[in-house]
Amino acid sequence: MVTIKSGKTYIKILYWGMYASGKTTILDTLYTLTKKNGKYITPVGEITKIERASGSTLYFDRGLFQSTSSREIFYMTYTVSGQRSFSALRKKVFEGSDGIIFVVDSQSHLLDENIEFLKELKSLSKNKLIHEIPLIIMLNKQDLENTIKTADFINILKQEKLWIGSEDDPYVLNPKIYETCALINKEKNIYQSFYECAKRTLSYKIRKENKFLDKNLEFDIKLDKLL
Numbered sequence: 001m002v003t004i005k006s007g008k009t010y011i012k013i014l015y016w017g018m019y020a021s022g023k024t025t026i027l028d029t030l031y032t033l034t035k036k037n038g039k040y041i042t043p044v045g046e047i048t049k050i051e052r053a054s055g056s057t058l059y060f061d062r063g064l065f066q067s068t069s070s071r072e073i074f075y076m077t078y079t080v081s082g083q084r085s086f087s088a089l090r091k092k093v094f095e096g097s098d099g100i101i102f103v104v105d106s107q108s109h110l111l112d113e114n115i116e117f118l119k120e121l122k123s124l125s126k127n128k129l130i131h132e133i134p135l136i137i138m139l140n141k142q143d144l145e146n147t148i149k150t151a152d153f154i155n156i157l158k159q160e161k162l163w164i165g166s167e168d169d170p171y172v173l174n175p176k177i178y179e180t181c182a183l184i185n186k187e188k189n190i191y192q193s194f195y196e197c198a199k200r201t202l203s204y205k206i207r208k209e210n211k212f213l214d215k216n217l218e219f220d221i222k223l224d225k226l227l
């Protein structure tokens, strides 16, 4: 998170996950939704994509969003390339992230590969995940058959020590999990998951510095009793 002299604050939100889990599609859909109905955030400019002819991300995608009520707050939003061979590039793009949205390809047969990407993220973030960097999970491609569900993923988070306490009495910093679809015509929970990440990123900062930044999110954060 960077605040520059002019008073503008830039918050970095990163979509992370295995190849073809839907990160680029999610960013595209988020852009379309917020352009149409920028209730709390609105896109600034176009999305920058660096991709192969196949559509797979080569380096990263980047989009900039602005809070509609606190015009000095910007959300710099990136996606990583999920190709296995690009782990060094992912490490670079990860640097300075304030909030992470982990995008799962929910098809059951891909579970192990998703876990590999969760482990890579964990090792990069050196115990900061959930404690200092909020984590949101998107179980994407829920429109397909044989997909994993929230309860399945909570078990994985527990194994990876990214879930504290029981399911019924969740610890406030535990990841929030959304079952999603990124396809624009069947869109599900795309905006909600981004909003939650933005909200948590600010609330983590507030806990650290004890001050509000984004007026849109102020009320919700108070409701969450995070202070």
Ligand SMILES: Nc1nc2c(ncn2[C@@H]2O[C@H](COP(=O)(O)OP(=O)(O)OP(=O)(O)O)[C@@H](O)[C@H]2O)c(=O)[nH]1
Binding pocket: 017, 018, 019, 020, 021, 022, 023, 024, 025, 026, 055, 056, 057, 058, 079, 080, 081, 082, 083, 140, 141, 142, 143, 144, 180, 181, 182, 183
């Ligand atoms: N059925 C279905 N397909 C999806 C969904 N989200 C993305 N896809 C498809 O999955 C494929 C890969 O999507 P991308 O958005 O390029 O995936 P990515 O995670 O950016 O992939 P990399 O850049 O290679 O890491 C595309 O054909 C998308 O249309 C979804 O929710 N449901």
Ligand SMILES: [Mg+2]
Binding pocket: 023, 024, 025, 055, 056, 057, 079, 080, 081, 082
């Ligand atoms: Mg991509």
